[in-house]
Amino acid sequence: MNSPASVLENAVAVADQVRTNLVKPLKNEYVGKDEVIDLLGLCLVAGENLFLLGPPGTAKSALVRSLAQKLDGRVFDYLLTRFTEPSELFGPFDIRRLREGELQTNTAGMLPEADIIFLDELLNANSAILNSLLMALNERVFRRGRETRDLTFVLTVGASNRLPEDEALAALFDRFLLRVRSENVPDEMLSSVMEAGWKLQTEMRRPANHCVSIERLRQLQQAIPDVDVAEIRPVFVGLIGRLRHAGIEVSDRRAVRLQRLAAASALMCGRTSANRSDLWVVRYIWDTMEQVEVLAKIVDDTIQVSDDAVAAESVHPRASQADAPNPEHVNRDLDQIESQIPGATDSGTRSWLNDRLGILLARVEWIPAEEPRQFLKERIEVLLGRIDSVGQQASSGEAE
Numbered sequence: 001m002n003s004p005a006s007v008l009e010n011a012v013a014v015a016d017q018v019r020t021n022l023v024k025p026l027k028n029e030y031v032g033k034d035e036v037i038d039l040l041g042l043c044l045v046a047g048e049n050l051f052l053l054g055p056p057g058t059a060k061s062a063l064v065r066s067l068a069q070k071l072d073g074r075v076f077d078y079l080l081t082r083f084t085e086p087s088e089l090f091g092p093f094d095i096r097r098l099r100e101g102e103l104q105t106n107t108a109g110m111l112p113e114a115d116i117i118f119l120d121e122l123l124n125a126n127s128a129i130l131n132s133l134l135m136a137l138n139e140r141v142f143r144r145g146r147e148t149r150d151l152t153f154v155l156t157v158g159a160s161n162r163l164p165e166d167e168a169l170a171a172l173f174d175r176f177l178l179r180v181r182s183e184n185v186p187d188e189m190l191s192s193v194m195e196a197g198w199k200l201q202t203e204m205r206r207p208a209n210h211c212v213s214i215e216r217l218r219q220l221q222q223a224i225p226d227v228d229v230a231e232i233r234p235v236f237v238g239l240i241g242r243l244r245h246a247g248i249e250v251s252d253r254r255a256v257r258l259q260r261l262a263a264a265s266a267l268m269c270g271r272t273s274a275n276r277s278d279l280w281v282v283r284y285i286w287d288t289m290e291q292v293e294v295l296a297k298i299v300d301d302t303i304q305v306s307d308d309a310v311a312a313e314s315v316h317p318r319a320s321q322a323d324a325p326n327p328e329h330v331n332r333d334l335d336q337i338e339s340q341i342p343g344a345t346d347s348g349t350r351s352w353l354n355d356r357l358g359i360l361l362a363r364v365e366w367i368p369a370e371e372p373r374q375f376l377k378e379r380i381e382v383l384l385g386r387i388d389s390v391g392q393q394a395s396s397g398e399a400e
Helices: 004-029 034-046 060-069 086-090 095-099 127-139 167-174 187-203 214-226 230-245 252-268 276-284 290-303 327-343 347-364 370-399
Strands: 050-053 075-079 116-120 141-144 147-150 155-160 178-181
Touching: 004 034, 004 060, 004 187, 004 214, 004 252, 034 050, 034 060, 034 155, 034 178, 034 214, 034 252, 060 075, 060 116, 060 155, 075 086, 086 127, 086 141, 127 141, 127 167, 178 276, 214 252, 230 252, 230 276, 230 290, 252 276, 276 290, 290 347, 327 347, 327 370, 347 370
Parallel strands: 050 155, 050 178, 075 116, 116 155
Antiparallel strands: 141 147
C-alpha cells in the first residue's frame, strides 16, 4: 500500500502533466479562452462538473472535444432537446435480454460507459431524463428499475446559452459546482482567432496524441483528499460567511465540495497543501450574472495578501485580482440595447432589456474610475426611462 506522501507525489506529477501537456496546448489552440481552459483543467483534476454559459459559436463544444482527444478515454457528447428520451443518453433496453424476460440496459457507447461527458444545451433537459441525470451527476450512479451501476466518468461539462428559469432546472444547474462564461473574443483578437482556428483544422486531421491516461486521472482524483487544506479552512469559512451575508447562497454541501477545487488548484501549482491563493475558485460559483462582480470583489479582498505571507512562486496565477469591467465594452453593450428599444413593443422584450440593464448596472459599480462609472450609470438610467416610455406607448395603443 502506498504511503500518503508517495500518493501525493504521484498526484503532483500527474497534475503537472495536465498543466503542461493538456492545458497549455489548448491555450495555444484556442485564443482568448484561457479562463475557460484553466477551469476545464481544474475540474478535470478535481473530478467536479463545469458549466459553460455562452452564445453559439464561442467554442464551448470544440474545447471539450479537443480536451477529450488529448486523453485516451471514452467520450459521450450529446445535444439535449425538449424531447430527448432516457434511452438516448443511457442506452436502450437490451433486446436479447428482454426476450428472456430480463430488463437490462445496453449502455455500449452511451453515458454510463463514458469517461468524459459533454451535454450541450443542458437546460433543455425535460422531466423524463431529469431524475436520472441528477442521480448520475450527483451520486455517480445509474439506476433503472432493479438495475444499478456505478459511473466512473472523470469530468462532466454542461453548456447552454441561458441560465435556468425554473426550480427543476435550477436543481440540475446546481450539480455543476463551477460556472464560467464563454463569449466571443474582442475585435482586436479576431485575427489571432482566425489564424489559430485555421491551424487547428490541420492539427485535428493528425492522430491524437494522448498526454494523460484516464486511469492516472482517476488516481489523481482519489488523491485529492490527501491535500492539506487545514491552513486555509478558517479563511475559507470567513469567505463563505461574507458571501452569505452579501446574499449569495452557498449551501453546506457546496462549501464542502469547494475544498476539492482548492486542493486541485494547489496540485496544479505543484503543492501538496492549499494556501489563500487557491480560493480564487470561489469566483465561479455564481447563480446569476448579477453575482459575478460581487463574487469577484469579495473573493479578491480575501485572497490579496502580502508577498511575505505567500511566496510568489506558490500563488496560483488565477489568484491575481480579476479584471475590472472595461467601460468601452459596457458602453458597446449599451449601444446594442439602445438599438433594440424602439422595437420593444411587447412586455417580454422590455423585461429582458430591463434585466440586461440591471446586470450592466451591477458591473458598472465596479469600474474604478469615477468619470466613466458615473457616465455609464447615467446612460443606463436614461435607457431605463426610454424602455418605460415605449411600454406606456404600447399600453396606450392597446387601450385605443
